[in-house]
Amino acid sequence: MTSSQSTLLWIVLGCSVFALLFAVWLARWVLARGRGTPEMQRISDAIQQGAEAYLARQYKTIAMLAIAVAILIGIGYGYFRATTEHDPVSSAKTLALYVTGSFLLGAISSGIAGFMGMWISIRANIRVASAAMTSLNGALQTALRGGAVSGLFTVAMSLLGVGGLFALLDTFPPAGIPADQWATKIPFLIVGYGFGASFVALFAQLGGGIYTKAADVGADLVGKVEAGIPEDDPRNPAVIADLVGDNVGDCAGRGADLFESTAAENIGAMILGVLLYGQFGVNGILFPLVIMALGLVCSIVGVMTVRTAEDADPMAALNRGYYVTAALVTVAFFFATRWLLNPASAPDAWWHYFACGLIGIGTSIAFVFITQYYTEYRYRPVLGIAEASQTGPATNIIAGLAVGMESTVLPVIVIGIAIIASYALGTNSGLVNAAGEPIGGLFGTAAATMGMLGTCGYILAMDVFGPITDNAGGIVEMSRQPESVRDKTDRLDSVGNTTKALTKGYAIGSAALAAFLLFSAYLDEVRNYTGQALHVDLSKPAVFVAGLLGAMLVFWFSSLAMTAVRKAASSVITEVRRQFREKPGIMQGTEQPDYAACVDIVTVGALKAMVLPGALVVLFPIVVGVTFKHFAPRNQYLGAEAVAALLMVGTIAGILMAGFLNNGGGAWDNAKKYIETGVYGGKRSDAHKAAVVGDTVGDPFKDTAGPSLHVLIKLLSTITLVLAPLFI
């Protein structure tokens, strides 16, 4: 690297540290807000206790699983695998150390990111509730800044991890390798970081998702349906477990999810940068890091501009902040491409990649609109579900499933256009290899992905805003605050539902756009080892079968995730019924329900239930790859090709299934809310009862199976990337 490039790397790390410090400042700002009434504090403390206890146990379980995997990777790489001349470093032990070390570092960082998300959320919730007693703007700012603590921290950690590992390895090149050539090998050494991050994220999202929905479904079915008490009523023994769930599922889970997304996609983009080393030098490898660093600064500005008038729509304020962030990211992209992707040999390259960045930013905005269309009750799809509720739960369910399936159409078309257009722009960028062939296409898709990821700090802040306001609403409800306070938190809560849906749309959109990036990284890794370009030819029977297996994995995993929620929920139901039966005073308000018992039951249930689906996702691609390699001695690389097909077709199925589950779930939720505004008989009407059924079915759709599929897609990519040498 030249000294200016070193400086650049240090600036990237500097931005990350700045963002971390800013997150600390924001956290202190949030913690300095008032904590409301003692009644509120009692409730908040119970939530805090439950969430921390669950996360501690969950992390213990995940840590054991991660250590087991780390040992297997270390032994496999260090002792069983024959080294080849294509390895990035010559000693097997050193390679094992790098891969295992970065795996563990990724796992730990992902865990910390999830923990931070929950840590701030369980502290911000009561402060939002307290602020709502005086001002809507105060509550909005407290919630968003609380969310931003998690958002900035997560993205900065990811950047610091990837950038820091890069800087560390770059500072200590092994003897005998020229410094510049060494830089091109580093991305392959740190792929373990992405795998570690996805590994933890999968279990965190799955465990948290099962927890939150088992508690929610259980509380609703006995409380709302059987006992006829409202949501978040303090007489419901499962109500604290439900509030805890928002924190461990939405905050900790989503934090880990977006952490691994940024980490994996960063590394994937860097690997594509390596391919253009001849054109861009180290600049191409550093480019993704620079965009993320600048995006962090843009997100900080965006968060700080958000304020609302007391009678205005809070969503408008949040949207304004998002547009500010997106506009700043556009400017940053302009300067970064102009500066870093501007070789003398291809004077037009920079603006082609700038255009790719615009495509990425445009894609994220398109996803925001599409998600709103399919999940808000201003539009046809949700209105159709509400209308269908008049003829009972069956037609409500059919309508919701149809909306979920239909909602995959536009996103696929947008993603298709984005991939093809950014690839075409990259191809026409003027970058050519020695033979004069255009080679910049894939980096075009990488640039589009980075454009989409530039705003990710702000998006994550908006996402964590959701569970914080949800919790604040619960605290206000349980402590029986006056109508005017409840009205404020209700407005924020409804905005929070929208932002949560938007993040899911954004997450699946970026996963789809980045998918191609990660495939290419895998194919590149394979080429690195075999010296041949790997084609993934579906017309070979074995490759077709592997693709079929990949798509099947998505169906299998979704089934397991939904069954896990159902089983854990049924143990909650049994417990709540027991308490109502044995303590008749609860319903009269003379006896205190045993909240802790419900929290315990969901904790144990969720932890037990997450292991099987998680293990399936990790083991499945390995088993398929090794089997196909083993049974196909004639065709040397059939194992690697089969894994690629599994990965690609699995990703296609995952994108569609996740869109179906997320949007279907969101649409059901809002169809119920629409009926609650008074149409078709309003609350307690038959149409409302039917809509509650749809909402309950949608719970595991949108908060367990759907978001876990985002992580599944990434995990498939990172696991195959790390274990590629096994399948060759």
Add this chain to the structure above:
Amino acid sequence: MTSSQSTLLWIVLGCSVFALLFAVWLARWVLARGRGTPEMQRISDAIQQGAEAYLARQYKTIAMLAIAVAILIGIGYGYFRATTEHDPVSSAKTLALYVTGSFLLGAISSGIAGFMGMWISIRANIRVASAAMTSLNGALQTALRGGAVSGLFTVAMSLLGVGGLFALLDTFPPAGIPADQWATKIPFLIVGYGFGASFVALFAQLGGGIYTKAADVGADLVGKVEAGIPEDDPRNPAVIADLVGDNVGDCAGRGADLFESTAAENIGAMILGVLLYGQFGVNGILFPLVIMALGLVCSIVGVMTVRTAEDADPMAALNRGYYVTAALVTVAFFFATRWLLNPASAPDAWWHYFACGLIGIGTSIAFVFITQYYTEYRYRPVLGIAEASQTGPATNIIAGLAVGMESTVLPVIVIGIAIIASYALGTNSGLVNAAGEPIGGLFGTAAATMGMLGTCGYILAMDVFGPITDNAGGIVEMSRQPESVRDKTDRLDSVGNTTKALTKGYAIGSAALAAFLLFSAYLDEVRNYTGQALHVDLSKPAVFVAGLLGAMLVFWFSSLAMTAVRKAASSVITEVRRQFREKPGIMQGTEQPDYAACVDIVTVGALKAMVLPGALVVLFPIVVGVTFKHFAPRNQYLGAEAVAALLMVGTIAGILMAGFLNNGGGAWDNAKKYIETGVYGGKRSDAHKAAVVGDTVGDPFKDTAGPSLHVLIKLLSTITLVLAPLFI
């Protein structure tokens, strides 16, 4: 062809004619049974009238669509497309004539097959009801032989169409082409037959599926749920429409479906036979026809052996018949491979292909067991749904969706093993090309498919058995027969539910196994034109996007199909409510409901609703192929490659989605039936109400969207095969 091969072809045609005559004999046998009481006849006449009126209108609509498509094909091939040296015949007009003519012939034959299925079913139903007044065996035999009329007729028609076209073209070779070379070109000329058949089958299955479920859901929601009257109660104005639906959906629709399956797969297998012309001569092209012909004879024997004792389980009798058929097909396969696939150059080839046939037969048996496991209430999946019904409709739905998704796992593994194993057997058969490379692999998958299709006449007979007994039960119920008669038809009806589920498993299994066959036919067609082998490389961005679009099409189509049912059902509900309101005498039994009004409403609704989803499936691959070809001038064959990816990934998604929908729907149905046996409170309990919701959701799953997806998969294959020259 040698004279012995000509003789063989005439034997194939002879078997088809024999099977047709036998079907006529069976029909006369069925028609000679008694027609029961005048009350029964009145009901049966109403069903007959409604079904015939619907089919007449449906066929009019389909005919207009088919003629429009035929004109487009004719003009496109004859006037707009430049002829190339690779065309099977040199004159554009002649080629247009062949393709358009075979399209129309396929369309007409498919229509006739569907019509025959319905024609016999609406006449057998009352005779089964009448036979049930005296003997279970009489009723069983009448129903199965009625089903066999449809089964034999359908398969024989398909064979006669494909074989007859082959014989016709073979008899009149154009001047200047050697007779033997001409025989290898014929399969490419008659691909239009498969497209025409699938085209009609798609609309027939879709329209019939929408009809039957709109009537069923509408009748249930107002009758059972709102008015509290039992199923098939004569006071329900929609009850006749419901019974009509069984005939037009299950009989006419499934008949058209299996007709096009056998036609398309026959032609696909013949094209693979062309590839081995150097090894097998014309024998390889005739082999699929011979297997189908012998399979017909085996099915006749199987049907005629079925009889039951009065107190035995009728399912055991049907299973016995199936095993007899399968055993005979195995023997036939042995002799056919030994005789036809036994070139001197590869003495081991025949038993390798015999083993492939065994794999196909084994696959069909495995699918029978897997389908039973997931849809019968003796096993864990259905029992789990029933258990989940105790906590209400929401958990019932979650459980059912999870079962449906899980049910895709084992079939995919079985299919994967079957494809890879038969391909491996074919590769090791000893057949080599001039360069000494093994080339028999793909024909191995064709042989496995033919093994699976050998029993298809019997399977279709069992399938049509279902709606016939369902109708017989309805007639017995509506004419208020004594308990003992009802008991007999109930037992047959419950067996009918199982056989219907089995056929769907079989249909999707054979679609999956045959998928590879049809892909290969398409790739071969493309190679024929381009002179290059086409790889379908998912690692190219445009190809990946096309695959994503293919999978999306499956979600989109399913959404449209389910929405169509919901909308048509809601017009039934409105009508039934109107009749109950305006004619209060209906519920007291003093006034006659207006059945015809309901029949009319469903007829119009179903016809209107089928056009959009059907048109989508036809136009989508054309638009994608032409767009990709147009926008990718640099890569000459990108259009053809994109269409292949759309076809393959779309097929993968279709297989999984169809399995999910069919088995999920079947499992819900039987969970309800299980509760009706008295568990969890039995009929009218809360658990039963919850199970009814699941059953209703399952209706469009298993009888509209799921079966239509079978046809969609085939249609994608045949349309791309016929229009391949457009994308090159």
